[in-house]
Amino acid sequence: MLVYTGNGKGKTTAALGLALRASGHGEKIFMVQFRKNDPSYGEIQAIQKFLPDFTVVQSNKDRILVRGYFMQEDINDAHNGFLQGKSAVLSGRYDLVIFDEINIAMDYDLLPVEDVLQMLEQKPSHVDIVLTGRNAPQAIMDAADLVSEVKEIKHPFKSGIKARKGIEF
Ligand code: ATP
Ligand code: MG
Numbered sequence: 001m002l003v004y005t006g007n008g009k010g011k012t013t014a015a016l017g018l019a020l021r022a023s024g025h026g027e028k029i030f031m032v033q034f035r036k037n038d039p040s041y042g043e044i045q046a047i048q049k050f051l052p053d054f055t056v057v058q059s060n061k062d063r064i065l066v067r068g069y070f071m072q073e074d075i076n077d078a079h080n081g082f083l084q085g086k087s088a089v090l091s092g093r094y095d096l097v098i099f100d101e102i103n104i105a106m107d108y109d110l111l112p113v114e115d116v117l118q119m120l121e122q123k124p125s126h127v128d129i130v131l132t133g134r135n136a137p138q139a140i141m142d143a144a145d146l147v148s149e150v151k152e153i154k155h156p157f158k159s160g161i162k163a164r165k166g167i168e169f
Contacts, residue, residue, distance in 0.1 A: 001120055001128075001129045001130075001131065001143065001144045001145055001146075002018075002128070002129070002130045002131070002144065002145065002146045002147075002148075003103070003130075003131050003132075003136050003140060003141055003144045003146065003147045003148070004130065004131075004132045004133075004148050004150065005103055005132070005133065005134060005135065005136035005141075005147065005148075005149055005150070006134065006148075006149035006150035006151050006152075007134055007150070007151065007152045008150035008151045008152035008153070008155070009150065009152070009155060010150045011132040011133065011134075011150055012043075012100055012101070012132055013043075014132075014148070014150070015031075015098045015100060015130045015132050016043050018096070018098075018130060019031065019054060019096060019098060022095060022096045022128075023051055023053065023054060026053070027053070027094075027095035027096055028053045028054075028093060028094045028095050028096075029051075029053060029054040029055070029094060029095065029096045029097075029098070030054075030055045030056075030057075030085065030088035030094040030096070030097045030098070031054070031055070031056045031057075031097070031098040031099075031100055032056075032057050032058075032059060032081045032082075032084050032085040032088075032097075032098070032099055032100065032102075033056065033057070033058045033059065033081075033100040033101060034059055034060055034077075034078060034081050034099070034100060034101040034102050034104065034105045034133075035059075035060045035065065035101045035104060035105070036058045036059075036060065036100070036101065037058050037059075037060060037061055038058070038169075039058070040169075041169050042165070042166055042169060044056055055088075055094075057081070057084050059077050059078065059080055059081025059084070060074070060077040060078065060081065061073070061077065065104070065108055065110075067107070067108050068108075070108065070109075070110060074110055075110050075111075077110075078105040078110035078111045079110075079111065081099075081102075081105075082099075082102070082105075082111055082115065082116070085097055085099050085102075086119045089119060089122075089123050089124075089127055089129065090119075090122060090123070090124070092124040092126070092127065094127060095126060095127065095128065096127070096128045096129075096130070097127060097128070097129050097130070098129075098130045098132070099116075099129070099130065099131050099132070100132050100133070101132060101133040102116070102131050102132070102133055103131055103132065103133030103134060103135055103136040103137070103140070104133040104134060104135065105133075106136075106137050106140065107133075107134070107135040107136075107137065113137045113139050113140060116131075116140065117139060117140070117143055120143055131144075
């Protein structure tokens with residue numbers, strides 16, 4: 001299991017880069033995106049156009065989440081997203097399963113860390129799992145084979161530059 005965490009930019013794109021690499025070897029890929037509800041992202045359009053063996057589902061509304069302030073609906077969305085990813089893992093039909101932004105769902109208490117740890121114990125041995133998002137819980141990092149932390153040194157948002165097509169979305 002691989003974890004991409006930290007406050008710098010590059011976690012989701014690292015997972016997508018890995019997926020591109022796996023795809024070249026004919027692997028089947030499943031990605032569930034937490035906190036995302038927009039199929040117009042460049043990566044989603046590219047996957048739909050060019051990568052038939054790469055399945056993507058999005059869970060959660062585009063509501064801004066603040067730690068400690070959430071509705072039952074947020075929990076339901078996180079739970080549903082997790083169940084879809086978990087079934088993909090347990091089915092054994094995929095070689096790589098990405099849970100994008102799941103670390104935030106756990107950090108915000110929308111999803112119990114224990115549920116994720118339990119899934120890791122049950123996963124078929126050929127399945128690789130990637131978890132992305134800031135603030136990965138310590139128990140998740142302990143269970144991982146690889147943890148990479150992306151550290152922000154500089155980000156153009158800080159100087160008022162808006163999200164750019166092809167870079168941020
Ligand atoms: P990316 O999707 O570009 O790989 P990420 O997955 O590392 O970024 P997230 O924490 O998921 O970053 O944040 C999602 C959005 O916020 C992206 O549009 C990203 O460019 C932007 N972002 C990431 N890091 C920062 C930062 N340090 N300051 C401001 N915006 C950021
Ligand atoms: Mg991300």
